[in-house]
Amino acid sequence: MKMVESYSGFQPLEEAWIGGTYPEKFYEHLPNEIEDTFCHITEQTTKSFSQLEKTLEMLGVKVRKPVFSSDPAHYMDQHDNLIKPPVSPRDWVIALGPRLLINPQGYKIEPYADIIEEYQRNGDLVEILDRSKDARSWLQFPAIVRVGSRLIVDTTPGVDQNTLEKINEASTMLKKEYEVIDTHEGAHLDGVFCPIKEGYIFSSHWGSLDLYKKTFPDWQVFWKKYKSNGYNGKWWVADNDFHSPIFNRYIEQYAHDWVGNVEETVFEVNMLVVDEKNVICMGHDEESFEQIHKIGMTPHVVDFPARGFWDGGIHCITVDIRRKGGCINYFNV
Numbered sequence: 001m002k003m004v005e006s007y008s009g010f011q012p013l014e015e016a017w018i019g020g021t022y023p024e025k026f027y028e029h030l031p032n033e034i035e036d037t038f039c040h041i042t043e044q045t046t047k048s049f050s051q052l053e054k055t056l057e058m059l060g061v062k063v064r065k066p067v068f069s070s071d072p073a074h075y076m077d078q079h080d081n082l083i084k085p086p087v088s089p090r091d092w093v094i095a096l097g098p099r100l101l102i103n104p105q106g107y108k109i110e111p112y113a114d115i116i117e118e119y120q121r122n123g124d125l126v127e128i129l130d131r132s133k134d135a136r137s138w139l140q141f142p143a144i145v146r147v148g149s150r151l152i153v154d155t156t157p158g159v160d161q162n163t164l165e166k167i168n169e170a171s172t173m174l175k176k177e178y179e180v181i182d183t184h185e186g187a188h189l190d191g192v193f194c195p196i197k198e199g200y201i202f203s204s205h206w207g208s209l210d211l212y213k214k215t216f217p218d219w220q221v222f223w224k225k226y227k228s229n230g231y232n233g234k235w236w237v238a239d240n241d242f243h244s245p246i247f248n249r250y251i252e253q254y255a256h257d258w259v260g261n262v263e264e265t266v267f268e269v270n271m272l273v274v275d276e277k278n279v280i281c282m283g284h285d286e287e288s289f290e291q292i293h294k295i296g297m298t299p300h301v302v303d304f305p306a307r308g309f310w311d312g313g314i315h316c317i318t319v320d321i322r323r324k325g326g327c328i329n330y331f332n333v
Helices: 032-060 115-122 161-175 207-214 243-253 286-294
Strands: 013-017 060-063 093-096 097-101 125-129 144-148 148-155 180-182 193-197 200-203 219-224 272-275 276-281 298-301 318-323
Touching: 013 032, 013 272, 032 060, 032 243, 093 144, 093 318, 097 115, 115 125, 148 161, 161 180, 180 207, 193 272, 286 298, 298 318
Parallel strands: 013 060, 097 125, 148 180, 200 219, 276 298
Antiparallel strands: 013 318, 093 097, 144 148, 193 200, 272 276
16 A cells, blocks of 8 residues: 555545654753743644644544654754754655655754655655755745646746756656646745635635636635734744743844744645545634535644744644545546
């Protein structure tokens, strides 16, 4: 049996990865104020992942999660700074049909190493991409939407010529197996919309009618009104007591790639579909839930208060590895 096979984001989910964050002791070498804030974020994040794991298992999904060695040096870069923990594996891992593509993050010991080796022993196609040799490593995986035999691949407008050439080369490679539609929304598409069920799209204010006419013709679109998180800046820690100039300076100087711009992410559409009847989302939203119930689905809420720091929703902090259903043409083209 294949352990890796996922052709969409809404067919029945059987196995998924969830993210994880470092043990609190990995921050002991930092000044107390910085250590305390990281420990606070870690505590919040760990509780959320525990709830997410229980919810997925309750819905019949096999959950795989990262394992860390006891030595923080295994997760440091050449300057002895910690690399961002694998909180959002969706950023660098994607299952394209029977292939699992992985962009290495620089860990000396891969947190998902045992799982990857299990897939390889099973004969599944696991490809560790080399940025110097494989153009697919230049793709932003959250900017790829799988819809059976169709792939939607987004490119940020105005990227430099070298990047554009690499992305075009990667798209050409993908076209050997899929119908590829190129878009230019300039964002992680899972923060823009969610194909929640065949024929239905949940869209944020970032989406446009022209986008869906091109990619999902005749699918019904439910528009989710954007609500500001009420904070200024690109990232924030859920508890204001933990905001400090010292921590902010540390992030800007040593961990700027750990955070994103949460003002660009609509977490309400960043959902993980389990099957045609169940979807996992972040926070209770009456307007969205009404629409979800209308199409015969049940929303399951997993709170993620650390989203303002990690800039990740439920879809971001998971990777669907195996879904039932195979490669389907949903558009009759």
